[in-house]
Amino acid sequence: MGAVLAVVLAFSTGVGDPPPEHGAERALAELGARTQLAPGVTHRGLRTTAAAGQVLGDVVEVDLTDPTVHADLIMPGAIAARSPVADMANRSGATAAINGDFFDIGRTNAPSGPAVADGRPLKSAVPPGRRMGPLVPGAEIDSVFTVGTDRVARIDRLRLEASVHGPSGTHEVVALNQYAVPVNGIGIFTPAWGDVDRAPTLCGTDGDRTAPCAVEQAEVLVRDGTVVHEGRPGRGRIPDGELALTGREKGAAVVRSLEVGDRVDVEYELVPESGHWPELAVGGSPIMFDGTPVRGLDDRERAPRSAVGTSAEGRHMWLLTLDGRQSDSVGATLHELSKLLRELGVDDAVNLDGGGSSTLVLRDPGATAVTIVNDPSGRSPRLVPNGIGIYTGSSELAFSPAGYWSLTWGGGERGCPWECPAVPSPVGPSA
Incomplete structure (x- = not known):
């Protein structure tokens, strides 16, 4: 992670942060000073404590009220393909990016849940018995984290x-x-x-x-x-x-x-399900609604974690990774992850693929490439099928962040319930 942690928390850690429950132990121990990556996008390091030891993490906060900021899906050039998060972020010019959905690892490598990129419907969800990832009470395989055409982030179903x-x-x-x-x-x-x-x-x-x-x-x-x-x-x-x-x-x-x-x-x-058409959608398991963790979340298995969350009004986003399987960071359970997100001020949150997939990358102001800021648990960053990219006016490339493939076809087929934007032909090799 590499960030110097400088700020000791008292009782307020973010937008809309509720006080801890009476007698409850705080998840957060320290939260680093904000580093601005671009207008509306900041990064902070964090440290938290758990029964098993220290956990280090990173969080990117995104202000969707800033008209120069938007989020979209990152992909390697095809649905059934994989690539490092850093490569996908560099290709698309993202300011920040995090890994996305669980996937059919070692077989087709396609993600489990629905996906939408640049307003284009890409895929739907596999049957419940074929989903990958940990079981989360009440989670549906078609659950998604979305940012709509109304620029509001929300948990939805497609x-x-x-x-x-x-x-x-x-x-x-x-x-x-x-x-x-x-x-x-x-x-x-x-x-x-x-x-x-x-x-x-x-x-x-x-x-x-x-x-x-x-x-x-x-x-x-x-x-x-x-x-x-x-x-x-x-x-x-x-x-x-x-x-x-x-x-x-x-x-x-x-x-x-x-x-x-x-x-x-x-x-x-x-x-x-919400009636709001998504500009971005990525599959994941909801672990918190209205600032309340989902009942029955696992509190035994520790692992590196990735999550995305939103504020109550849906105009602020958080991208979070927690390191695990490291000598200085033991990882978190899903229950601990939800508590931490709550203390950061998140209202609704989705658990993304974790373990060796957990990756967060940032582009420093003026840099030509992103850097990995968390500490992935594998010997090298895992190749994954998709993720969430954050784009700003200073970072966005001339082509669409979703535009490494062609999705056009003619005749009677209809692929978009809303207006389909033009999508360029493939750019570069797929992984």
Whole structure:
């Protein structure tokens, strides 16, 4: 972490910070002086204590009321791909960035929950039995942390509404760029999925990821509202202007009924439970609402942690990492993480991927590259599929932070329930 901790806390640690409960031990011990990275974006080091020992951490505070500041998803160039957080931040010109969702590590490497970048719906959530990461009471697999087109940060849920209409009628689609298509389901894959083989997405069951692959599988490619190829699920990047419909079991029978030359209409959107369309969405497990930690959070397993939170009015964000598995920092439990966030003044918070994935990077004023400010637990920073990037007027590059891939296709397909911005072709190699 490297920050010199200079400020000893009394009772106030941040915006809206509530006093500790009567007789309760404070989580925070010291909070360092603020370093301004850019207007509306600051960094502080922190130290906290726990029954097992010292924990060191870093927090970035983001003021979304500043019109020069915004947040977006960072990605390595495809959904099913990985890259270091620092590389993704450097490519997109972020002032600060943190790792994001849990993911299908060692297989497709695609994230578990929904994702939206630059207002574009990228993927929906896998079945509950196929999620990765620790179980959190009450958490739903389609839970997300979002920043809306209204520039308000919030915890939300994104539900996939999708269908394909063809010669045999209209059929529900239950997956969008997911590493696990539900049993008997139909899935959509777009060019944003990347090069990874799509056949493994039809393996396992909704409750057992190690179960055998579905015997019945089928796939068609659609371009300009017309089926142009039929066969089994393939690998390699889907060409621009096309999408793939895959099916397993009963879904395979529907897909197999489509023939080259058939006209089909594919529609999909990610519908926010709040009614506020997201500009950014990243999957995660909510651990605090209205300044109150979720009941039943684990208080036994210590690990490096990453989290993102928001103030009550949604106009301030916090990106937080806690070091763990280090000689000078033992890590935190989910319960301790939520207490710490509460003392920082956070109202609502989401647990992001932790352990070896936990990474926070910052760009010092005038610097051409970011630096890692936390102390990752692995021998080298883990490659991850996405994260949250913070952009300021002085740091943002000419291309979109989400714009390393092409997401355009024609014909009857509709990918955005709101206006779809133009997205440039891929920039640089994907990891």
